[in-house]
Amino acid sequence: DIQMTQSPSSLSASVGDRVTITCQASQDISNYLNWYQQKSGKAPKLLIYDASNLEIGVPSRFSGSGFGTDFTFTISSLQPEDFATYYCQQYDNLPYTFGQGTKLEIK
């Protein structure tokens, strides 16, 4: 199975901050990488697919980059509604696997 390692596991930041989360795959996954946002008690929401493509309706302050094994997810200017847990997920090979999550909290 492909292991996905996210860092950090948790992060404290303030409204307006720029935030970056990284995700490393245990093997080359090309650009087959998604990013999801999950708020407490809710289903995950797809934000970024194919490593860098913004899902329809997702604000442009969210972005993703990377290829191969190393990926980055960025929120350019944190908004109050962005405090949530974020997951990366690879879909290069079955089983599809997720990172352990990054909990983004208010400082």
Next chain:
Amino acid sequence: EVQLVESGGGLVQPGGSLRLSCAASEFAFSGYAFNWVRQAPGKGLEWVSYISSNSNDIYYADSVKGRFTISRDNAKNSLYLQMNNLRAEDTAVYYCARDTPRIAVAGCFHYWGQGVLVIVSS
């Protein structure tokens, strides 16, 4: 608006069975592949199973292989997960998730249901 509504969860004893359903509406159900993804309490996300639009391709996580069966009824716009020989470690919220419409691509979960809780305990 795409709607996915899961049902069938609840409390079951170890070794017991449950059948989850996911009712879809507001889109052409038969044209999409689907997945089940679960989340144990306070834990991360785990992919469970995949079924293609015509049911020809079905895959499972090793953790559920031989115990869970995914199926669908395109006439009823419904997805199912039959769960047998349940274990305590199967306790989780189970989500149905619609896969990408792109050709020759799978594993992008664009739409999710609200989830249904399964508790396996004596």
